[in-house]
Amino acid sequence: MVRHWKPLLFASAFLALMWIPAVAFASVTGGCTGSVVIDGTTYGPANDTPSNPIVVPIDKSGVSAAWEGSVPFANTNHHGNLGIVVGPWNIEIANWSGANQADTRSANGDYSVDDFKAEFPVAESLIPRGLYELSGTHEADGGSCTAHVMVKIEGSPLSNPIGIATVAGTVVTGLTLLGSAFRRRTS
Amino acid sequence: MKGRPVLGIISGLLFGFFLALLLQQLAIAPLTTVTLIGLPVAGVVLGIVLSAWAPLGRR
Numbered sequence: 325m326v327r328h329w330k331p332l333l334f335a336s337a338f339l340a341l342m343w344i345p346a347v348a349f350a351s352v353t354g355g356c357t358g359s360v361v362i363d364g365t366t367y368g369p370a371n372d373t374p375s376n377p378i379v380v381p382i383d384k385s386g387v388s389a390a391w392e393g394s395v396p397f398a399n400t401n402h403h404g405n406l407g408i409v410v411g412p413w414n415i416e417i418a419n420w421s422g423a424n425q426a427d428t429r430s431a432n433g434d435y436s437v438d439d440f441k442a443e444f445p446v447a448e449s450l451i452p453r454g455l456y457e458l459s460g461t462h463e464a465d466g467g468s469c470t471a472h473v474m475v476k477i478e479g480s481p482l483s484n485p486i487g488i489a490t491v492a493g494t495v496v497t498g499l500t501l502l503g504s505a506f507r508r509r510t511s
Numbered sequence: 512m513k514g515r516p517v518l519g520i521i522s523g524l525l526f527g528f529f530l531a532l533l534l535q536q537l538a539i540a541p542l543t544t545v546t547l548i549g550l551p552v553a554g555v556v557l558g559i560v561l562s563a564w565a566p567l568g569r570r
Binding site: 374377409410411412452453454455456457474476481486487490491493494497498500501502503504505506507508 | 513539541
């Protein structure tokens with residue numbers, strides 16, 4: 325048993341690393357609320373873990389997302405942004421600002437998933453599938469909110485070149501890593 | 512070092528990076544700091560340990 329402590333130790337480390345993201349997320353701070361209905365399913369602040377994401381059915385056409393949101397504070401002179409979390413970075417994908425002298429504190433609308441697909445500079449089949457963490461902030465004279473949710477772009481990773489390259493890269497580098505464990509010949 | 516440490520470090524780094532991408536593509540974990548930085552670092556450590564230990568091949 326003592327001989328096997330090294331592989332057990334590193335298997336445990338890998339498992340721990342993989343579990344951390346599943347438990348480390350919080351959702352909305354500052355009292356803001358919001359929800360979106362996509363393809364008949366209602367999503368909200370609770371959709372903030374990898375096992376419970378907002379699902380975007382990108383392979384379907386004609387799907388719309390009915391959204392609504394509100395803030396509990398004076399919303400004049402507001403500004404905010406939304407970004408995709410990539411490692412330690414937050415890549416901004418949208419921002420907004422305005423005087424909002426009427427102090428409007430809630431909004432709603434419809435957003436077409438087809439419009440979302442058109443935002444990508446590549447064909448639909450090349451849009452990377454998988455799980456994304458979105459992080460956003462909203463600040464105004466009366467307060468501020470932060471939020472993050474998980475978004476899953478539905479589809480098999482093997483349905484586009486990025487996914488195929490990822491699977492191939494994992495297999496090739498995994499086998500190469502295994503090759504480093506072979507003893508060198510000593511003459 | 513009984514195995515191939517340079518190969519272990521480079522392949523471990525790339526394996527960790529591709530594993531992070533694979534977890535994201537399979538919708539298991541997003542590309543957070545833990546996966547995008549942590550997994551390649553863990554891969555390097557694994558490569559060093561495997562090459563130092565070298566449990567495979569002739570003895």
